[in-house]
Each structure stands twice: as structure tokens, then as C-alpha cells.
Amino acid sequence: MRVRAGILVTGTEVLTGIIKDKNGPWLSERFRENGFEVARITIVGDRPSDLLEALEEMRNAGIALVATSGGLGPTADDLTAEVVGRFQGREMVLDEALEERIAEILRPLAHRWPNLDLDAVRAANRKQAVVPAGSTILDPVGTAPGLVVTPSQGEGPTVLVLPGPPRELIPMWEASLSTQPMIELLAKTPKLERRILRLFGMPESERAGTHREIEQEGLDLSRLEITTCLRRGEIEIATTWEAGDGSIYDAFEEQIIKRHGAIMFARNGETIDELVAGLLKGRTVAVAESCTGGLFAARICDQPGASDYFLGGSVAYSNSVKIQQLNVTAELIESHGAVSNQVAAAMAEAARERFGADFGVGITGVAGPDGGTEDKPVGLVWFAVASNAGCDVRSVQIPGGRADVRERSTTIAMHLLHRALRPS
Amino acid sequence: MRVRAGILVTGTEVLTGIIKDKNGPWLSERFRENGFEVARITIVGDRPSDLLEALEEMRNAGIALVATSGGLGPTADDLTAEVVGRFQGREMVLDEALEERIAEILRPLAHRWPNLDLDAVRAANRKQAVVPAGSTILDPVGTAPGLVVTPSQGEGPTVLVLPGPPRELIPMWEASLSTQPMIELLAKTPKLERRILRLFGMPESERAGTHREIEQEGLDLSRLEITTCLRRGEIEIATTWEAGDGSIYDAFEEQIIKRHGAIMFARNGETIDELVAGLLKGRTVAVAESCTGGLFAARICDQPGASDYFLGGSVAYSNSVKIQQLNVTAELIESHGAVSNQVAAAMAEAARERFGADFGVGITGVAGPDGGTEDKPVGLVWFAVASNAGCDVRSVQIPGGRADVRERSTTIAMHLLHRALRPS
Numbered sequence: 001m002r003v004r005a006g007i008l009v010t011g012t013e014v015l016t017g018i019i020k021d022k023n024g025p026w027l028s029e030r031f032r033e034n035g036f037e038v039a040r041i042t043i044v045g046d047r048p049s050d051l052l053e054a055l056e057e058m059r060n061a062g063i064a065l066v067a068t069s070g071g072l073g074p075t076a077d078d079l080t081a082e083v084v085g086r087f088q089g090r091e092m093v094l095d096e097a098l099e100e101r102i103a104e105i106l107r108p109l110a111h112r113w114p115n116l117d118l119d120a121v122r123a124a125n126r127k128q129a130v131v132p133a134g135s136t137i138l139d140p141v142g143t144a145p146g147l148v149v150t151p152s153q154g155e156g157p158t159v160l161v162l163p164g165p166p167r168e169l170i171p172m173w174e175a176s177l178s179t180q181p182m183i184e185l186l187a188k189t190p191k192l193e194r195r196i197l198r199l200f201g202m203p204e205s206e207r208a209g210t211h212r213e214i215e216q217e218g219l220d221l222s223r224l225e226i227t228t229c230l231r232r233g234e235i236e237i238a239t240t241w242e243a244g245d246g247s248i249y250d251a252f253e254e255q256i257i258k259r260h261g262a263i264m265f266a267r268n269g270e271t272i273d274e275l276v277a278g279l280l281k282g283r284t285v286a287v288a289e290s291c292t293g294g295l296f297a298a299r300i301c302d303q304p305g306a307s308d309y310f311l312g313g314s315v316a317y318s319n320s321v322k323i324q325q326l327n328v329t330a331e332l333i334e335s336h337g338a339v340s341n342q343v344a345a346a347m348a349e350a351a352r353e354r355f356g357a358d359f360g361v362g363i364t365g366v367a368g369p370d371g372g373t374e375d376k377p378v379g380l381v382w383f384a385v386a387s388n389a390g391c392d393v394r395s396v397q398i399p400g401g402r403a404d405v406r407e408r409s410t411t412i413a414m415h416l417l418h419r420a421l422r423p424s
Numbered sequence: 425m426r427v428r429a430g431i432l433v434t435g436t437e438v439l440t441g442i443i444k445d446k447n448g449p450w451l452s453e454r455f456r457e458n459g460f461e462v463a464r465i466t467i468v469g470d471r472p473s474d475l476l477e478a479l480e481e482m483r484n485a486g487i488a489l490v491a492t493s494g495g496l497g498p499t500a501d502d503l504t505a506e507v508v509g510r511f512q513g514r515e516m517v518l519d520e521a522l523e524e525r526i527a528e529i530l531r532p533l534a535h536r537w538p539n540l541d542l543d544a545v546r547a548a549n550r551k552q553a554v555v556p557a558g559s560t561i562l563d564p565v566g567t568a569p570g571l572v573v574t575p576s577q578g579e580g581p582t583v584l585v586l587p588g589p590p591r592e593l594i595p596m597w598e599a600s601l602s603t604q605p606m607i608e609l610l611a612k613t614p615k616l617e618r619r620i621l622r623l624f625g626m627p628e629s630e631r632a633g634t635h636r637e638i639e640q641e642g643l644d645l646s647r648l649e650i651t652t653c654l655r656r657g658e659i660e661i662a663t664t665w666e667a668g669d670g671s672i673y674d675a676f677e678e679q680i681i682k683r684h685g686a687i688m689f690a691r692n693g694e695t696i697d698e699l700v701a702g703l704l705k706g707r708t709v710a711v712a713e714s715c716t717g718g719l720f721a722a723r724i725c726d727q728p729g730a731s732d733y734f735l736g737g738s739v740a741y742s743n744s745v746k747i748q749q750l751n752v753t754a755e756l757i758e759s760h761g762a763v764s765n766q767v768a769a770a771m772a773e774a775a776r777e778r779f780g781a782d783f784g785v786g787i788t789g790v791a792g793p794d795g796g797t798e799d800k801p802v803g804l805v806w807f808a809v810a811s812n813a814g815c816d817v818r819s820v821q822i823p824g825g826r827a828d829v830r831e832r833s834t835t836i837a838m839h840l841l842h843r844a845l846r847p848s
Binding site: 012013015016017018019020021024025026028029032038039040041042043044045050053054057061227229238286287289292293294295296297298300301302304305306307310311312313314315316317318320321324325354355356368369370371402403406 | 437439440441442443444448449450452453456462463464465466467468469474477478481485651653662710711713716717718719720721722724725726728729730731734735736737738739740741742744745748749778779780792793794795826827830
């Protein structure tokens with residue numbers, strides 16, 4: 001029986017869908033990595049009674065660790081610390097060292113806004129330093145301290161109280177792992193290993209059969225927790241196993257490689273964007289795109305340090321721009337259409353030449369919702385990568401709506417560029 | 425006392441963060457629009473005991489309407505219908521009319537995959553047609569029917585059982601509104617009106633004061649549910665009120681306009697992207713961008729029909745590209761730097777001229793993490809919009825990391841373009 005954990009996300013703006021919660025799924029992954037079984041994620045508003053109710057339900061459900069996010073701010077409706085104190089049967093006390101620590105954090109901010117109401121700031125500061133007696137304090141990353149609060153007596157979950165903003169929550173979660181109550185819980189969870197394989201280009205129909213086939217060959221996959229999912233057009237096989245079952249995983253991975261090695265591009269969770277960025281070191285790339293409208297250039301630039309290898313791009317949305325800016329001739333468009341093998345290749349070559357890059361990428365397609373024909377339906381996209389080794393051109397018929405076609409196109413183009421960059 | 429509602433999202437892949445849940449927040453907004461008070465969103469995995477437990481907790485919390493999403497598929501671990509049947513004290517029965525309805529949906533699919541195992545398909549079909557006795561059936565949009573299930577006896581929540589894929593869930597939610605159990609619940613909820621105002625350019629510090637000031641002038645804002653939030657650099661004021669309180673809302677809106685009318689750009693929820701698209705009808709635009717790396721062009725193209733007014737763009741990431749492709753002279757970069765008033769203006773002018781557009785937009789800035797100097801720190805971005813009325817240039821120091829700077833830059837550029845397009 002695994003140690004059960006729950007996540008309690010608080011905040012009316014999250015509950016009402018105005019702010020999208022990222023903490024629940026993030027904490028869920030961290031819990032799993034650390035060997036907990038995640039029983040649930042509950043989102044409640046700012047009402048203390050709802051918060052308390054949710055905590056009590058988690059206790060009744062046999063949950064041993066609860067992480068809360070949000071409700072640690074300086075205002076009156078930020079009540080998580082107080083509610084958790086009540087839940088654990090602990091009085092609220094002012095921690096003077098913590099008050100001073102928060103005051104130190106606030107001092108430089110007060111300088112920046114000379115008209116700030118200092119009394120209000122001091123009151124807010126004090127409120128954030130009132131914590132359940134006997135809790136372990138996690139140093140603030142913003143101004144809000146986190147807490148690890150165990151029951152004052154009897155059985156019940158340890159509650160890890162974290163702030164809502166992810167840039168505060170993430171490092172404070174890391175810090176919580178070295179607190180005494182967390183160390184004690186972690187001693188009861190199995191040590192897990194995790195590995196992510198990524199594949200690109202497998203037909204959906206082949207996918208379902210793979211695991212069954214591998215099991216039929218006698219490998220006991222029940223010792224592995226395998227999650228296969230389709231993400232941005234790629235297949236991701238994430239596997240978790242308990243220390244000691246490494247040889248089963250190795251045998252499983254070997255079988256996957258035997259079957260699908262040719263289309264596996266990452267053995268250790270690397271993204272295609274990271275791989276392309278790495279392979280571009282010392283080389284340069286430029287792009288010419290139509291239906292993706294700048295998305296592919298933007299995706300290349302997402303990587304910090306992209307200015308070392310990304311020279312630039314042309315977004316050629318209209319035919320006249322393709323002609324003027326990319327030396328695609330009117331005759332070429334006339335005879336083959338703007339969405340064609342020939343125009344994609346011409347765009348890739350033009351990007352390479354005009355920007356003086358080692359690699360040129362061309363993308364032209366029908367993103368929809370309009371503009372499709374019987375010959376060239378919505379979703380048809382041509383891709384080309386030009387280099388001194390020649391020009392690699394191919395087309396894909398992408399399912400889905402306008403946003404899907406554009407997004408998926410950037411993934412396909414990235415893989416084509418990867419193939420051109422990879423030492424063969 | 426408002427009628428309370430809860431949302432129960434099921435699925436191990438959602439719980440573990442592999443799939444991002446969109447149904448919880450979406451249903452939460454629909455519940456609120458229809459006058460329910462949303463008490464909580466709970467996410468559980470595929471284990472029936474966790475599902476049943478969550479339903480019982482919602483009953484204990486006095487929740488009158490529960491919507492579930494997911495777990496209606498044809499496989500053995502899709503157990504939502506059965507668990508809800510048990511929860512409501514209703515036997516599971518085969519609905520033969522429904523079985524035939526699903527068979528009809530599957531027939532054309534079977535044609536497409538001639539190697540399909542027809543017995544397996546029939547078994548799956550039958551499984552999906554086994555429903556709690558006496559439930560109201562919502563016609564499938566995919567292959568899974570939805571259900572509205574009331575307690576067989578006594579008090580308890582009505583459970584609305586919906587499939588997981590949003591494109592099925594959304595129309596089936598709409599359909600559920602005309603079922604008898606939903607009509608009865610809706611008769612107990614207040615009729616609400618909703619309006620969204622959007623503002624751009626208000627300093628954070630002014631924001632907090634506004635509502636307080638308006639209340640001090642004697643308006644009873646407690647009759648309005650006002651949510652103010654910062655989203656993509658804009659302020660959104662979403663207000664909900666009960667029919668009958670319209671005059672209070674009108675007075676509130678009047679006060680907002682009196683104070684912030686100059687920076688309010690939408691009175692009815694329109695996005696800046698939609699407004700710009702509307703104003704561009706009959707005119708054309710082209711862009712030249714550096715730090716945003718194609719994101720601004722891509723954002724313009726996000727709108728269906730953008731090809732009517734968007735000609736194209738240049739992504740000039742390196743200085744050499746700025747010089748070659750955009751006629752920005754080396755001297756200009758030498759004397760003012762690539763991130764400068766002058767270069768932004770030259771880029772906007774060049775985009776306009778080279779693409780032959782009515783409007784040209786130029787963006788150049790330091791996105792980070794590297795490349796910042798004391799003079800030109802990370803986050804400094806210059807914007808320019810050129811038209812036959814001249815060139816409007818301005819700079820903004822954007823806080824946050826690389827992704828924030830790039831994303832926020834596209835919003836600022838969109839607003840600058842909006843200002844240039846708007847009849848003055």
C-alpha cells in the first residue's frame with residue numbers, strides 16, 4: 001500500500017477559471033516522482049469553511065501528505081495558514097524572527113515606492129509572520145513564507161503550505177524536501193527511477209499493439225508504470241519503476257528500440273527543440289514560412305541563446321510577398337500553386353540564400369478554415385529544408401482545425417530540420 | 425443561499441498532469457453564468473473507490489449539482505456511469521434504443537477500418553449503452569452518451585455525466601440545459617448578466633484604489649460580483665449581477681469610464697486582437713520584429729481571415745539581417761544600438777515599404793536572459809508603428825523572464841497598432 005498524497009489548490013480566481021492552475025499538475029508530478037500515490041487534486045475558493053472541509057475529507061480518505069497552494073498573501077482573505085493551523089489543532093503565534101526576515105525582504109521595495117503606506121506594509125508583514133505554533137518554516141522566495149505543519153496530536157496528514165505563484169512554489173517545494181516531517185514521510189515511499197523516450201512518425205494503429213506484443217514475449221511489464229501519450233504530434237513513453245527493477249526497464253527499452261528505434265529521437269526526455277538547438281551550435285539557420293505565420297521562427301527563438309544560430313525569417317503570407325521577398329517566381333506559383341513541393345523548396349532555398357544561412361526551412365500550407373480545395377484540402381502542408389547537401393521536401397496532411405494545423409506544422413518542420421542536422 | 429455546484433474531473437492522465445484539464449475551469453464558468461455557486465473542482469484518477477468517495481463528499485458538502493467529465497469510453501476502466509449509478513442507488517440496465525443509436529454512429533467507422541474486430545466493437549458498443557435505470561440520456565457527440573442522473577430516493581445532488589473530450593463535452597453541456605432535472609435546478613438559481621471591460625496602460629498602484637473610491641461615493645458594489653485581473657498585460661474587469669441590478673452596474677461602469685475611459689479599449693469583452701482585425705478590414709499591415717522572433721506575426725495570423733490584411737513579416741534576429749533585409753543602416757545601429765528608437769522606427773518603415781503595406785510595425789528589444797547592459801537592460805523593448813500619418817515610437821521596460829518579455833511585447837505592439845488604426 002503506497003503512501004497517499006493530495007493536493008489542495010485554493011483561490012477563487014482559480015476555481016472560477018479566470019486563472020489557470022499550473023500548481024496542481026506540477027505538484028502531482030513531483031509527488032509521483034517521490035513515490036507517493038496521488039489520490040486527488042481539489043480546487044476550492046477563498047472561503048475558509050470550504051478549505052477546512054477539503055482538508056478533513058483528505059484526512060478521512062487516508063491521505064498522509066497534503067500540499068496546499070495559494071492564500072498566503074498579506075490581505076485579509078488570505079487565510080490558508082490560519083485554516084491549516086486550526087485543522088492541525090495548533091494555535092497561531094507571531095514568529096518574530098520571521099517577521100524581521102519579511103521586513104528585510106520588503107525594505108528595498110519600500111524604497112522604490114516612496115508613497116507607500118508604511119503602516120499598512122508593517123501590518124501585512126506581521127500578518128504573514130503569524131504561523132501555527134510548532135510548524136517548520138520554509139524561507140520566502142517572494143514575501144510569503146511556506147510551512148510544514150504536522151498534527152499537534154493523533155494521526156493525520158502532514159500539510160505542506162506553499163504560496164500560489166509558481167516561481168515561489170517551485171523552489172519552496174524543493175526546500176521542503178529537507179525538512180524533518182518530509183524526510184520522515186519520504187522514508188516510507190519507494191525510490192523510483194524515471195525515463196522518457198520520444199518517438200516521431202509512428203502510425204496510431206501500430207502503437208496499441210507494441211506493449212501487448214512485448215508482454216507476449218514474456219516480459220512482466222506490471223513492474224513498470226508506463227504512460228504512453230501523444231503530445232504535440234510526438235509519442236512520449238514515460239516509464240517509472242522502483243529501484244531494483246532496472247533490468248526489467250532495460251529489457252523493455254531494448255524491445256522498443258528493436259521495434260521503433262528508427263523513429264525514436266530522444267532516449268532521455270530531451271525535446272526536439274533542445275536537440276535542434278544543440279546540433280545548430282556552430283551552424284546557422286533561417287526560415288521562410290507562410291501558413292505558420294511566424295510560429296516556427298518564434299519556436300526556434302524560444303531557446304535562450306538562439307541568437308547564436310538563428311539569423312532570421314520571412315513570413316510570406318501573401319503570394320506577392322513570396323514573389324518579391326523570396327524570389328519565388330510568379331510562374332512557379334502559377335503552375336504549381338503556392339502550396340506545393342516546388343514553392344516550399346524555393347522558399348527554403350531563398351531563406352538560405354538571402355540570410356546567408358547554412359540551413360533554410362520553408363513551410364507553405366493551407367491552415368484553414370477557408371482556402372481549401374479538393375486537390376489541396378485544409379491541413380495540407382509542404383515542408384522543405386535546404387542545405388549544401390540539397391533540399392529535402394515532403395508534405396503532410398494534418399488533421400484538426402486552424403490552430404492544430406499551425407502548431408503541428410512547427411513540430412514537423414523541427415523534425416525535418418533535425419534530420420538534416422543529424423550526422424548520418 | 426445560492427445553489428451549490430461541484431465539478432468532478434476523472435482520469436489518471438489528468439490527475440498525473442500528463443493531460444491538462446480544460447473541462448474543470450470551463451464548466452466552472454458555465455455554472456457561474458447559470459447562477460450556481462461553484463464550491464469545488466476535484467480531480468481523481470480512474471479508481472472507482474476514489475470517484476465514489478468524491479461524490480459522497482460533495483453530497484455531504486450540500487452540493488446540489490455535480491458535473492463529471494471523463495470515464496465514458498468503451499474500455500473496462502471507463503467506469504463513471506456505473507459508479508454514478510451506484511451512488512444514486514440505481515441499477516444498471518441496457519438501453520436498447522441507445523445501443524442501436526451508438527451502433528449507427530459506429531457503422532461508418534467500421535467501413536473505414538475493414539480489419540476491425542467487429543465482436544469487440546459490438547461489446548464496447550453494448551457497454552456504453554448500459555446506463556443507470558431512469559437516467560436522462562444526452563445524445564452522443566462522439567460515441568459516448570452523456571447522462572443526467574438524479575437520486576433514486578431521498579435528497580442528494582443531480583449528477584450530470586459528461587465525456588472527457590472538450591469537443592464532445594461542450595455541446596452535450598448545452599443539450600443538458602433542456603433536460604427536466606436541469607430545468608428544475610435552474611429554476612432555483614438567479615438569472616445573471618455579465619459584462620467584461622478591458623483596459624490597457626493602468627499603473628498597478630491606481631488599480632486597487634478605484635473600487636474603494638467608487639464605494640465611498642455611495643454606490644453599493646456588494647450587489648455586483650466584480651473580478652479584476654491582470655491578463656497578458658491588460659486589466660480585465662468582469663462583472664456579474666442579478667437581473668434587476670442592471671442600474672447599479674450601469675452606474676459602476678460610468679464611474680470606471682469617468683476615471684479610466686481613456687485607457688479602456690473594450691466595453692463588451694472584445695479582445696484587442698479582434699478589434700485590430702476588425703479595424704484592418706480594407707487596409708494592410710506588415711511587421712519587422714527582432715526580440716519577438718515571429719510571435720507578433722503569428723499572433724496577427726491567429727485570426728481566421730488574416731490573409732485579407734496581413735501581407736507578411738521579417739524576423740530580423742541578427743544585426744546583419746536588419747541591415748540587409750530591412751535597409752537599417754550599419755551607421756544607425758552603430759550610433760544608437762540595435763535596441764533603439766531609431767532602429768525600431770527604421771524597421772517599421774522598412775516593413776511598410778518593402779511589403780507595400782498601409783501599416784508597418786517594428787519591434788526590437790532585449791528579451792534576455794543575456795544581452796542586457798546597464799543602459800539597455802533585459803526587458804527594454806522599442807516599438808514603432810509607421811503609416812502615412814507618420815511613425816509612432818515608444819519604449820517599455822517589461823518585467824519578468826524571456827518568455828514574459830516576448831509575450832508582453834506582442835500585446836504592447838498590438839495596442840500601438842490599434843491606436844494607429846482607430847479613428848481619432
